[in-house]
Amino acid sequence: MLRSILTAIFLFLLWYLMSGIDKTLTLGLGVGSSIFAVWIVRRMENASEYDSLKVHLHPIELFKYCIWFLLEIFKSNWTVTKVILSPKMGINQNMFKVPFSQKSDLGQTIFANSITLTPGTISVEVEEDHFLVHALTFLPTDHEALAEMNNRISKIEGNVTS
């Protein structure tokens, strides 16, 4: 029940921040739609056969990862930009396997999306314990860089109780 109330308050805050209008009618519609949305979600959770997904992420680790990841994005942006602008493009394409150690679906999704978001690498396929990754300018050091990313994301993920 507490969780539903908190969700409704959060949704209403989101409504208010997105609209920025403080007329009574608008705020009233916001309250009504937040409560309606929470009611629908509760109904869906009751009807579904799965338990509600509870994944714990460490906020501080997540923040540290975001900073590190932004720096990585800019570094690889620079690499890919150099490849695009150089007269003879030094493309060395390769498909390779990247093992992951995340337990939860959310952790694996963060890892796969991080790989794709970094210019120069795209996660193509998800297997049992590894991703298939396609790289534009493949270097042998890519394995270590991706292993470091894997460790950092595993640190974000706390004890998983799904």
Add this chain to the structure above:
Amino acid sequence: MNFLNDMLQIIAWVSILLGSVLVIIGALGSLRFPDFWSRLHAASVTDSGGVILLLVGMGIHSGFNLITFKLFLIGVFLFITGPTSSHAVANAALVSGIKPTKKKQKISGNDG
């Protein structure tokens, strides 16, 4: 105070311009690269660096108010949907059998 404001405006415009340059470079890459897989990579320059710099620039330019928050939310959602759609396209290409054109074309294991 006025000086600080000027500095913020300059930072904003520099990052908007840099972001636009990255978007153009991404488009150029999509034209120049030889095959499907490498073009996907060129598009991801636009997707990550260009979007970040443009949104940061616009956020600073507007001052810190509701617009900044909305731009931040746009960035968060683009960071979730962008890679997901890239992955969907890449996976569809793999399933339909488009192979990367490559001299030593192989799927290597972790040890190289």
